[in-house]
Amino acid sequence: MELHISLQGSKGLAEQLYQQLREGIDSGRLAAGTQLPPTRLLAEQLGVSRKTVAEAYSRLTYDNLLSGKVGKGTFITPASTRLAPAGPAIPLASAATLAKWRSRSNLLADLAPSTLRYDFIGGASSKAQFPFDDWRRCNQYALRQIRRGSARYAAHQGLPELREAIARHIAFARGVRCHSSDVLVCNGAQQALDLIARILIEPGCRVAMEDPGYTPARQLFLSQGALLQYVPVDDQGLCVEQIAEGTRLIYVTPSHQFPLGMPMSLARRQALLERAAALGAIIIEDDYDSEFRYEGRPTDSLQSMDRHGLVAYVGTFSKTLLPELRLGYAIVPEALREAICVAKQLTDWHTPTLNQWALARFISEGALLKHIRRVHEVYAARRERILQRLQGDLAPWFEVIPATAGYHLSALTKGGLEVEFLINMARKVEVGLYSLAPFYAQAPVRSGLLLGFGAIELLDIDPALDRVRDTLQTLG
Template sequence: MELHIRLEGRKGLAEQLYQQLRSAIDSGHLAAGTQLPPTRLLAEQLGISRKTVAEAYSRLTYDNLLSGVVGRGTFVSPRRALQASDVEPIALAANSLERWQQRATVLGRSALEAPSRYDFVGGVSAKSQFPFDQWRACMQYALRCSQRHSERQFPAQGLPELREAIAHHIAFARGVHCSAADVLVCNGAQQALDLIARVLVEPGTRVAMEDPGYPPARQLFLAMGADLQSVPVDDEGLCVEQIADGTQLIYVTPSHQFPLGMPMSERRRHALLARAAELGALIIEDDYDCEFRYQGPASDALQRLDRHGLVAYVGTFSKTLLSELRLGYAVLPPSVLRAACVAKHLSDWHSPSLQQWALARFIGEGHLNRHIRRCHDIYAARRERILARLESDLAPWLSAVPASAGFHLSALAAPGVDVELLVRLTRRVEVGVYSLAPFFNDVPVRPGLLMGFGAIERLDIDPALDRVRDALQQLS
């Protein structure tokens, strides 16, 4: 490596070299593990004697700043981590810091917790079914597009070809009424929620959402300073009549209520749209996994019924494809779209262009629809097996909540079942099941389990549920 050393005069050269090297190490310009030039080479570069360099290196080694490795050379030693006692912090004059610091960010499984052998974690798709070969070809196509693309900037709203592909796909799959001009490409559905909240929520803005509901959405609105109202749900979905006056934003999951799973009835959907029109409120429709339906006629998205530009439709490819893609989208009313595009541009310029080109190609060549059909059959078999067990030997303790879409279902616990203890007991036998309790906020908790079937193989379901049954018998 090249060192920037400046020696003045011909006196005290070892001291000068020592001080400059020490300063570079202390400042971080010479990072831990950096190899220094051999004494002979550095002496030649500086025009000084090798003895002078060796003396400076020796002093730095004595100070534990350098260490020699036989046969390899001299390296900067690892530094002690900065301790809290080493600094005198000054309180920052930012009232919003605590509002963000107290927000919870983990959903379902702890980030530090290893997955169980048999894992019913929700929201995780079947990675083993992902068509990696087709995606690889689409990424190669994206690289060729990048070579030919001369513009230095890309639209914050998303590449036109991907927005066009998304508009066609969701019109066919979910009945969403939109064109490419209405679509905003985001880094996952969570960024779509963030952008909508950024442009609509100020401290004190009244926001209504389902209870139980999606914790990251709740935490996001609270971090923005929202006056959050938790609205209970019943068998038909959100209890619309309980939405408070003055509400400006309503967050719902009408096609597959998260986490319980029941769909919002047609009557309730019309009531929700009427209430939003009365309030002048925007509805965020989070349609996170409803391309997978198993029974009954397919219900279109709530957005399809909207006649007044009151619904922001949010979707994601993290559930249908891979969570690692981090690509989602929002279909927004014009005024909200313009503001959200500005917020998107200011926050991250645009979503990754290579992945946008690849996804546009992936959808256009029919890979997405084929993948959804293939996964639908796999998820349906897993779902049927779980339901069969819930209706047979697990019936004394658990009962499934009726649901017709997605790739998780919820099971409510019978009175007397200690769900939190059950979760701990099953964890000991390498089965991951998850309590519904963290999804409740103000309304009383309905004890039960959220059981995802995206991450568990069909042949693993019975051995896993055998262990759950044994744990329930132990509790009884």
């Protein structure tokens, strides 16, 4: 890659080169540690004599801005990186809009990687369970496919091979009714939510969602200008009868309500579909972690019950595999398909094909189902141990909300226990606990904890909960 230098005329070339390099170094555009081209190479690129380049380099070295390393080359010295002085701030015409975006709190994004010894954070999986050897082999296959292909952009909806693999997998695992043409591959479930919101929401239109609910979805809809209705939930799920007239979009997590955990009853699902049909509203079914089910019979997805093309089913591989892969998908009703493909193209054209090829191979050779079965046993053991403790020595302080799927549990507090105080005290003994309160948009807020068990090892659960119990006993 050539160094960008622009020389004018045929006189004072060494001075021009010196000044441009000096400005690049002083401004920080040329960062400390950057290697400059050899004098002969830069002279050829600029069409000047080698002596001209050597003179500019010599002056910069004298100024302690460059240093030479024998056998390696010429580098910008670390002490030379300086930022250009900032001028007076100019009021931006977009200041009010920027302020709105800064005000969009995102609880999950604000959770920094924990340094605590024990952590019950939700939505995180254990890397110790990830099949790195299988994934490495699939990545090697993906590289071979890319090498054989043309150097062009891929299809907006995703690789046909991956879309076909996803359609087969969710038909088997979740009973979703779809063809590969219905599948849109996304950068995680969050992009799927964003794309659906982009094509359906206009400023002032009404969107209904659960309260408590998934905070990033709430902030996303608000950022699109939606008029949000926060619909309460009970032990059967969303209170469908409270959905207002004029609602255009309904967001739900029916298989494992986020964050409380209970599944939506069959009667409530049917009522929701009927209400959506009467309104002409699209339902987003966020099925984020229900592939891990521990008790009871499987429940039908809303999408499999839909007879009018109103349900957009959103899934993710962040829970079954790793969040860092950024792989998710949406099963899109036919009425939305053309519009959402346009939105996907305008957003990022397509999801990176390397991961797409690798995941297609990973699914088609059965590695995904094998991995899910293996980690299901791991999560089931962790879940059972937490339940035993919550229903045992921790029962005086907590009441578990029944949940049959996923890898977090929620527990309500008893006896006026102050959750935030408990959380702060637990952190002092190296235990990470998390409140349900931030997931509520409106009062009344139910006091309780969200206890994730995806990232905490089985052998760490008892020592962690022992510390919680001892803290609670100390608090009286």
